Amino acid sequence: MRDFRDAKAMAQTLRESLTIKAVTISHSESLELVSRMFGVADWNTLSALLQAERRDTAAPIAQLKATTAFYPAVPLRDLVPFPNATYPMFVGREGSVQALNQAFEGGREIVIAIQRDAGVDDPRFADVYEIGIVVQLLELELLGDGTFRVLTRGLRRVALRSFATEAGAYRAEAADVSEPAVRDARDLIRNIYQRFQDYTAAHGILVPDIWLFFDQTRDPGQIADIVATRMKLPIRDKYELLATLDPMKRLERIEALLDLPQRPVSPTYAATNRRALGHADRHRHQYATLEHLLLALIDDADASAVMRACDADLGKLRQSLTQYLDNELKHIVSEAGSAVPTPAFERVDQRAVLHAQEVGNPAVTGVNALVALFPETRSPAARMLAEQGVSRFRVDKAIVRQAGKDKG
Known part of the structure; x- marks a missing residue:
């Protein structure tokens, strides 16, 4: 029986067979189709595996194990988990919720598939990357907005052979990958x-x-x-x-x-980040959320100036955030250690760096974080900003006006 090392020969056979049936495809298209037959998302990945086979077997790049297994699966839009780390995930799509239900009824293991495009609401195999990760489910909690908070721990990498919806739940077929022995590092x-x-x-x-x-x-x-x-x-x-x-x-x-050259964090925004974590710690919250961050941004000189320029009532905003933290986050109260940022908090931090690069800021400031918060449309923090009339459009105008004053 042929295996992935015969991929090019199989691609040629496929083209010839289709030509007989008056179906014409290009050589590259046939390679992509054969890649999918082996459960690899594209030819580049399969080609890498082929090259690995040709190298010294004493130091292979990686090996796909022959056996596969089916797992409940959850596609993630904007988080890449790694083995040996604990992550909170926030799940709302029906296919993901059904997959979690199946996993908690079974071995509490699921496959995480990372989406290629965060804008795809109902991904299929072509919409996820070929390497995923098996995670163990630790805790599941229903939140007030109907979504679930799931605490997971990354276990091991896997190569996806399939990803689809079955009986309303996402499901993946995956093969473990074994990493080679490593020289002294x-x-x-x-x-x-x-x-x-x-x-x-x-x-x-x-x-x-x-x-x-x-x-x-x-x-x-x-x-x-x-x-x-x-x-x-x-x-x-x-x-x-x-x-x-x-x-x-x-x-x-x-x-x-x-x-790589990095945009440093300004001392003011570094203090704001610490203040956000401090708000979470004082409430004994297990996680630092966007609401903790927004409360800290009210006392950030750069961000508060922009919010005032948008006619925000920072006193009312502070009151709304304080009430939310006091009353709506009791489910994440914990006595164990310091708070850690949620994935949404980390996404905002990452987007803030990118925004600083886009606008040419020498360092990341609270204004960059404020701009980076708007894409988190489902968060209470974004809703509270909207209630104060603070929108991305108005923030951008305020930034331009401030830049003009600085040049003047």
């Missing part, structure tokens, strides 16, 4: 350790646990994943780290990303 790990300290300081990232983790493990793959989890990167860049199956190459890619 102490020098590279030491270099990343030093550079990541500078990176976290520049971005205002609080990671009190990671330095202890570096001291306790020397596994290159685990270290790469833990660092990747905390880096502020676009979804595509994070996915590429997830899909880099060779631990050494993953570390080298992280090193390159740490070397």
Whole structure:
């Protein structure tokens, strides 16, 4: 029986067979079709596997295991989870909810598939990337807006062979991938350790646990994943780290990303981030949400000036946020440790960096974070801004007016 190493021969056979039936496809189209037959999303990925087979078998890039398994699945629009990390996910799509129900009735494991385009509401196999991750479900909680908060822990990478809706639930067929043995990486790990300290300081990232983790493990793959989890990167860049199956190459890619010119976080916005986490800690909240961040932005000199320029009543906004934090987030009260940012909080942080780059700011400020908050349309924070008449359009106008005054 043929396997993926015969892909090119199969593609040629497929073209010839279709030609007999008066169906003409290009060589590249036949390669893409054969890739899908093997459960790989595109020819580039399958080609990489073919090249890996030709290399020295003592140091393969990765191996797809022959056996597959079916799992309930959840597609994620704008979060890339990694193994060895705990994540809160917020789920609302019916297919995802049904998949969670199935998983909690079974082994509490699901496959996370990362969407190629966040705008697709009902993804199919072509709409998700080929490498996903199996996660363990730890907690499930129904929120007031009808969505679910799910606490998960990443377990291992998998290659998706299929992804579809069955009986109203998302479901995926996946094969485990085994990573190769790694040569000594102490020098590279030491270099990343030093550079990541500078990176976290520049971005205002609080990671009190990671330095202890570096001291306790020397596994290159685990270290790469833990660092990747905390880096502020676009979804595509994070996915590429997830899909880099060779631990050494993953570390080298992280090193390159740490070397890229970064927009530092202004001291004012770094203090705002700390203040947001402080609001969560004082409420004993397990997570720091966008509402904690918006409350902190009220006291951010840059962001508050723009909100006032939009005629916002910051006193009323503060009152609304305080009431929300006091009364609506009792379900995330916890006595265990410091609050961690939600995925939405992290998305806003990431978009703030991108906005600072777009507008040419030398550093990320509270204004960039305010702009980055508007795409989170389902959040109470965005709703409260709208109630005060603070829109993206008005914020952009205020920024332009302020820039004109500064030049004058």
